[in-house]
Amino acid sequence: MTWFILIALLGIGLTLILTEILFVPGTTIIGIFGLLVSAGGVYYGFVSFDTGTAWAILTVTLLLNFSALVYSFRSGVWNKFALTDTMKSRSFDNRLEGLEIGIxxxxxxxxxxxxxxxxxxxxxxxxxxxxxxxxxxxxxxxxxxxxxxxxxx
CATH class of the missing domain: 2.40.50.140 (Nucleic acid-binding proteins)
Structure with missing residues (x-):
């Protein structure tokens, strides 16, 4: 049961962090909540297991969260949210067409x-x-x- 709680906490935390990065970037609430849940899972690991296992849990958690961050930047998900088109036209561009000085x-x-x-x-x-x-x-x-x-x- 201890392992189930630990894996659930770390899995939920990682899922929330991935959700923040991939689907709703910029809100930060989901990402912060994911970090808190992950930190709670690491804390639970230090309380429930011996020191060596707890440090291994911390290392794996940091590695997975950092890998998720690197993956999100390399996957090009930010390009979907970035503005790449520019408006080149202006209003009334051809308004003076046909007019000349002296008319x-x-x-x-x-x-x-x-x-x-x-x-x-x-x-x-x-x-x-x-x-x-x-x-x-x-x-x-x-x-x-x-x-x-x-x-x-």
Whole structure:
């Protein structure tokens, strides 16, 4: 019965440590609980058996736990949780497509200093280079920079 309790404690501890490493990394609660159960099994070994057997139990436990740790790193389980893709697109990348400096348009809202204007039958958000511009005023594009349309009247 003593061996059964010892093997159960060490097995449960190792299972919890493997669960922490392989299935729920980062939670640490399961891993710490697994280490405590393993430590309890080693303590039980020192209390229940002679010193030589207890040290052998400690050595085997450390070897198994360390082997589980090495296996988890070599198995590539961390690659499943790591972010490997990056986003290369941005919003409004082609927003200024077809527009050029010098194109004329009309303000469809008051521009103070940001408002709406119509160029080439499409409405764009624009920024005024010359302050307040009233609705209906003819505009000219003066700059196109960083997805911003700079206009003047």
């Amino acid at each position: 004329e348009g009309i303000a469809v809202s008051d521009i103070k200093p940001i408002g709406k204007a119509e160029f080439l039958d499409k409405i764009y958000e624009v920024k005024s280079d010359s302050g307040f511009i009233r609705v209906g005023t003819k505009l000219i594009i003066t700059k196109l920079e960083h997805n911003t349309i700079i206009v003047k009247s």
